[in-house]
Amino acid sequence: MDTLTQAINVSPPDEQCAKARASWRTSSVRTSVRAVLGDMATGLGTCMYCGESRGTDIDHFEPIARNPLRTFDWLNHLLACSTCNSHQKRDQFPVDDAGDPLLIDPTAEDPFDHLLLTLSAGEYFPLSAKGEATIEVCGLNKRGLPKGRMHARKVVSSVLRDWDRARAGSRSDEMLEHVQTVRDQPFADVCQSMLRQALSPGADVLFSDFPDLLALLRKPELREALLR
Ligand SMILES: [Zn+2]
Numbered sequence: 001m002d003t004l005t006q007a008i009n010v011s012p013p014d015e016q017c018a019k020a021r022a023s024w025r026t027s028s029v030r031t032s033v034r035a036v037l038g039d040m041a042t043g044l045g046t047c048m049y050c051g052e053s054r055g056t057d058i059d060h061f062e063p064i065a066r067n068p069l070r071t072f073d074w075l076n077h078l079l080a081c082s083t084c085n086s087h088q089k090r091d092q093f094p095v096d097d098a099g100d101p102l103l104i105d106p107t108a109e110d111p112f113d114h115l116l117l118t119l120s121a122g123e124y125f126p127l128s129a130k131g132e133a134t135i136e137v138c139g140l141n142k143r144g145l146p147k148g149r150m151h152a153r154k155v156v157s158s159v160l161r162d163w164d165r166a167r168a169g170s171r172s173d174e175m176l177e178h179v180q181t182v183r184d185q186p187f188a189d190v191c192q193s194m195l196r197q198a199l200s201p202g203a204d205v206l207f208s209d210f211p212d213l214l215a216l217l218r219k220p221e222l223r224e225a226l227l228r
Contacts, residue, residue, distance in 0.1 A: 001029060001072035008068055020068035029072065034058055037079040042188035047081035048106065049089065049138045051187045052148050055079035061105060063091040075107045088139045102133035115140075117193040120209050122149030152187035156194065157213055164216055179225045195223060 004023055011019045024030070037058065038045040047055045059080035062070050070076040080089070094102040104111050114131035115124045123146045126132035135141060159178050166174035182191055197206050198217035207214040216222065 004072045005069060016068040017065060020064050020071040024071050030058060033077050037077060041079045043186050044184055046186050047084050048078045049080055049084040050145055051189050052145060053081035056082055057085040059085045063093055065091045066093050089137055092137045094133050102130055103137060104130050104134045112196055119153055122146035149187050149190050152185060152190040155185060156182055156191045160216055195226060
């Protein structure tokens with residue numbers, strides 16, 4: 001990828017974007033990048049933006065149109081569904097007054113430092129300017145995603161209760177199966193949010209609608225299995 005970047009870099013500045021797009025379209029590197037991203041993605045290879053659909057595209061976090069020299073930068077590649085890549089995020093890349101990116105960069109930052117998932121509504125609440133911009137650009141509270149997250153919360157809760165019953169009966173194979181079921185679910189952010197929020201100072205309020213889940217989510221054995 002360094003060689004491909006060099007070839008773009010030596011092109012005249014006003015031709016670099018076209019050169020980068022042409023190289024990206026024809027390069028076999030895409031296949032390898034796509035395979036590695038698929039292995040890294042949560043669930044069964046879900047989109048790294050919405051967490052719902054299968055990831056089919058490689059998105060350039062910083063768009064090629066803005067920085068052609070990051071076309072073949074590994075840390076600029078994220079697995080995305082076609083809706084997020086081509087219809088939602090597109091070439092948007094907002095920056096603040098100092099010129100710093102306003103989108104959360106998941107290769108360098110923890111999204112949960114900027115976003116709070118309200119478990120009862122399935123909607124994201126911004127904790128920072130980056131959180132606000134990311135919700136808007138990625139449409140995190142649109143396209144039926146909150147409804148999908150609420151459904152995911154119900155499914156995960158049900159499977160975790162099954163895990164607890166298997167644990168009580170010392171059925172370790174069943175416990176592993178339930179953990180894998182949770183791991184394969186879309187909306188992996190829901191389970192991760194539940195685990196994180198269970199240890200937060202306001203957990204009793206956050207889980208007031210699901211009090212039985214709170215004790216379960218705090219069990220070290222379950223946390224270790226799901227956070228591994
Ligand atoms: Zn998506």
